[in-house]
Amino acid sequence: MSKIYILNGPNLNLLGKREPEIYGHLGLEELKGQLVSSFPTAEFEFFQTNSEEALIEKLHEAYLAKGAVVLNPAAFTHYSYALRDACAVLTSSGLKLIEVHISNPHSREEFRHNSVISGVATGVIAGFGLRSYHLAVSELLAN
Ligand code: DQA
Numbered sequence: 665m666s667k668i669y670i671l672n673g674p675n676l677n678l679l680g681k682r683e684p685e686i687y688g689h690l691g692l693e694e695l696k697g698q699l700v701s702s703f704p705t706a707e708f709e710f711f712q713t714n715s716e717e718a719l720i721e722k723l724h725e726a727y728l729a730k731g732a733v734v735l736n737p738a739a740f741t742h743y744s745y746a747l748r749d750a751c752a753v754l755t756s757s758g759l760k761l762i763e764v765h766i767s768n769p770h771s772r773e774e775f776r777h778n779s780v781i782s783g784v785a786t787g788v789i790a791g792f793g794l795r796s797y798h799l800a801v802s803e804l805l806a807n
Contacts, residue, residue: 667731670699670797672712673719673738680711687766695794703801716744721764723750726759733761734800741769741779747786751782762800763789 672692675682680691681800696710709731711722726733733754740747741763754761761784768791769776782788787803789796 666799667707667709667726667729669722669726669731669733669735669773670696670708670710670725670801671719671722671733671735673736673740674714676736676738677712677714682784695797698794699797702798703805706801706805711806716747716794719760720750722748723747724753727754727757730759732804734764734797734804735761735781735785736766736797737779737781740758741765741777741781743780745780748780755784755786760786760804762786762803763788763790764796764800766793766796767791786803 666674666710676692680689682692692710692712698705698710699708710716719737719761721731735751737747739745763779763781763785770790777783779788789799793800
């Protein structure tokens with residue numbers, strides 16, 4: 665199984681503190697602990713950035729390593745064509761990239777209803793809290 669990149673975009677460094685009524689009380693360190701203990705045989709790389717450039721560079725790295733990606737693009741979801749193009753580099757070459765969201769963006773403000781990423785993602789999982797990441801990893805490991 666190839667390496668699984670768990671990539672998180674802007675403001676998710678504050679997960680657990682940021683709007684906990686929407687995103688919950690657990691942070692990225694807890695997510696990491698959960699995934700490592702739930703999937704002990706998987707090889708993970710965890711990465712969070714507030715920078716669009718750094719996220720794109722990490723996607724290029726995952727592409728060159730022929731990795732699989734679980735990506736929460738956060739607010740970039742809704743407008744970053746550059747991030748979309750970087751995701752398409754992976755999926756158009758047959759690599760898997762699952763878009764995940766902690767909340768269900770479709771039940772929130774209208775600007776969150778559109779994702780420019782979904783059209784080039786292998787699949788999308790949203791609305792299950794941190795379980796969204798677990799579901800995505802299960803899917804990657806099942807195939
Ligand atoms: C999010 C949803 C986005 O609309 C928002 O900008 C985020 C988090 C989620 O995981 O629910 O930062 O991607």
